[in-house]
Amino acid sequence: MVRVQRQLLRQFIKTEDTQTARDQRFVASFESLIDLVSDCGRKRPKTSTAVRGVSLNAERKHGFCDLCGNLSEFSAFMAIVSEEKINDVELENRKKLELSHQYCNRHRPKLPNGEWNPVYRQAKRSLSQFEVEVARLSRQCARPSSPQAAASGDPLVDSYYYRYLLHKGVQPADKAALRNLARLMVDNKLSDTKKKMLVLLHCGFNQSVIASKLQGHGQKSLTRQAVSKALTSISEIFDLRKPNRHFVF
Ligand SMILES: [Zn+2]
Structure with a gap:
């Protein structure tokens, strides 16, 4: 049910959606419904019995791994x-x-x-960083047309989430995919500084300009070489200039 609803919602956003107040209400209601269904899906009713022959404790927690988007x-x-x-x-x-x-x-x-x-x-x-990424990604895809929805505290960092998720049609209800993306960001050490570099690179600035721009952003001494080194260390799936190589939702 969740899969079908998500597919239909994505289709609506890509085709019919004109971002009117009515459309926004429709999308929000749909998202709440998807959320509700997936939460119900993870909860086993007290009266239900598992498949015959299975004596597992049905009360044990059903859900995601604490550290990624896979099931436990x-x-x-x-x-x-x-x-x-x-x-x-x-x-x-x-x-x-x-x-x-x-x-x-x-x-x-x-x-x-x-x-x-x-x-x-x-x-x-890296658990706390993972949770930060999950929260930012969820906020951004709840309001995909808002460039500051991630609310990271830095407009350039926010801009990264905005650009990365734009036109992807990802919903906050796509919890598994969002958690897996967050895990990938943390495992690949995609720091906030690197996110800012990627945004500036996407805007067409060269490495020297990126270095000088970021110096005013709390980075004390940043050389062109350091920017170059940081950029080469970033996996292609996070590069905003290569949207066809992005994480597949
Ligand atoms: Zn896991």
Whole structure:
């Protein structure tokens, strides 16, 4: 249901939407509805019984990994079970109670051999930055036509989110995609300074001008070489000049 609604909404925004007050109300209502349905989808009613043969604790949290947009191990597992793609024998072999209800398979804290998972540790260290990115991306796609909607505190940084998400038709309800994009930004160390550089580059400024412009923006000493080095370290999917290489929603 969420998938169909999202598709229809995206289609409406790309074709019919003229940003009138009525259209904006329609889009907002649609978004609330999508949000409601996806929240209901993650909650298992108390009276429901899981597929026969499955004795997993149905009260355990259903939802996203704390660190990205994938389902937690437990939720992903329950999704497979509910589609009846697994039989009881397989269930027994899966050490089902050891599944994490907080993290996905990639971000589980311990590896099967009992050692700490370095991917988990790295993601955990950047948890607050990840949450900042999720919040900014969500605010921006709730008001895609507003250049300051991300509300990062810096107009140039806001401009990055505005330009990156413009005409993508992404909705705040596309939670999985937004969380995955936020994780990608953090893992790729796309700092606010780098976002400002990308915006200025997109506006047609060369590296020397970018360096001098950013110096007045809280950067004490920034050389052209430093800008060049920073820009080459950025993955193409974040480059505003190459929208066809962007993250696919
Ligand atoms: Zn994860």
